[in-house]
Amino acid sequence: MNKTQLIDAIAEDAGITKAAAKSALESFLKNVGETLTKGDKISLVGFGSWSISERAEREGRNPQTGKSIKIAAKKVVKFKAGADLDGAVNTPVKAAAKKKK
Structure with missing residues (x-):
């Protein structure tokens, strides 16, 4: 699924215009980005949470040449699925696994 x-x-689903839905989605994305930029965490109970994690500088290898390279430290966004989302995603897998037994 893409943005459109x-x-x-x-x-x-909400019974609103596409323009209103676009405005709401863009506001959500803007606020998530701004909150994470400040270093704060976002938690939507049942759905999941976003947070920022620091990744340390490390040494890697160029796969084409095999030469060692330094990979700079950076901040990364992490998402952890909530129980409701995790359950919804994994329910068909669990049901299919039970049927195979």
């Missing part, structure tokens, strides 16, 4: 498809789905 998500906007269409939000508009249909």
Whole structure:
């Protein structure tokens, strides 16, 4: 699903116009970005949480040449799925596994 498809789905589910759905989605994305930029965590109970983690500088290898290179330290965004989302994603797998037994 891409952004346009998500906007269409939000508009249909919420019974609002595509313009209103686009505005709401863009506001959500802007606020998530700003919050994470400040170093704060976002938690939506049941859905999941976003946080920032520091990745230390490390040594790596160029796969083409095999030469050692330094990979700079940076901040990365992490997402951890909540129980409801995790359950929804994994339910079909669990059901299929039980059927095979």
